[in-house]
């Protein structure tokens with residue numbers, strides 16, 4: 001694989017910067033990298049929200065509403081950038097099961113368009129991906145995912161992310177695009193869309209709706225705070241080896257039942273005050289990340305190591321920001337109800 005890259009980029013495009021993790025990353029960069037100017041490119045789908053970027057000074061960030069599949073727009077933006085950090089995606093598994101088409105378009109075609117623009121303008125490319133490309137592990141398996149684990153995606157969502165990773169690898173090897181990839185575990189924190197597990201249950205409780213647990217509740221996810229994901233991405237973008245993949249995780253394995261009980265307890269509810277609902281088809285059993293490579297090579301460490309504390313501040317954020325999520329709640333729950341979830 002190719003060697004060390006040059007100096008840290010100054011003008012970066014962040015695709016999907018108005019979404020959950022993208023906006024957390026933009027806030028992190030604005031706070032920690034004073035010499036960097038960000039251009040957010042975001043289509044503002046149902047998952048994007050311009051308000052996620054409020055408070056950022058104009059001389060640090062430009063916002064462009066647009067589609068990553070729009071080659072003409074990319075031509076314009078990439079001619080003025082050093083690097084792109086590519087978060088934009090259709091990101092929700094349940095949606096991909098109900099209708100895979102937008103996932104193919106944004107996650108596969110969109111990544112292809114961005115790679116072509118990066119190739120033409122020699123723009124450094126960091127691709128944000130997921131641990132779900134590796135499929136799942138058994139509950140009693142001592143193994144965790146590493147950079148060498150074979151790809152075995154289960155859902156329409158994860159298969160499109162796997163496809164996008166393959167495109168990035170091919171564009172690096174064939175055309176020399178200066179690319180890196182990170183595959184991260186489940187994120188939590190402020191500004192996560194309320195279709196996702198943790199914010200769905202918090203906002204259910206705030207609305208007087210009983211939380212919903214899929215299947216037997218024993219599925220395990222490896223939780224990391226979005227701020228720790230952001231610092232890891234910056235470490236890879238600025239110091240990672242080109243052509244390499246880095247797994248990002250913070251040793252946060254917990255069953256869904258455990259997480260739900262922690263939310264119930266944190267919000268003053270009884271531990272059995274929830275409904276069991278229909279399982280997700282093809283539901284991955286367990287994800288677990290071994291992030292040794294990232295820690296050893298780049299010296300990265302997570303800051304949010306106390307899950308109870310991170311969860312409490314996330315609960316507080318949803319309590320205090322009802323106006324951010326309230327308008328979407330009814331439609332999200334109606335959609336789940338139609339799916340028996």
Ligand code: NAD
Nearest residue numbers: 016018019020021043044045047048067068088089091187
């Ligand atoms: P999100 O759904 O909250 O945000 C996605 C953003 O992308 C939205 O702002 C949306 O408007 C934008 N977008 C969608 N289609 C677009 C298009 N065609 N053109 C331009 N913008 C478009 O997603 P998220 O949870 O913040 O995930 C961000 C990235 O991180 C994704 O690539 C996802 O696969 C990856 N990831 C997420 C997690 C997680 O736990 N949420 C974990 C690992 C990796």
Ligand code: TDX
Nearest residue numbers: 091092093130132186195196197200212213214219256
């Ligand atoms: O109401 C629910 N009840 C429930 O039990 C919901 C919405 C989910 N679940 C379960 C399914 C999963 O086992 O909780 C777990 C987490 O579900 P999601 O929040 O939908 O996340 P997941 O499917 O694990 O995928 C997430 O992490 C990896 C992100 O959405 C992806 O974008 C990322 O790639």
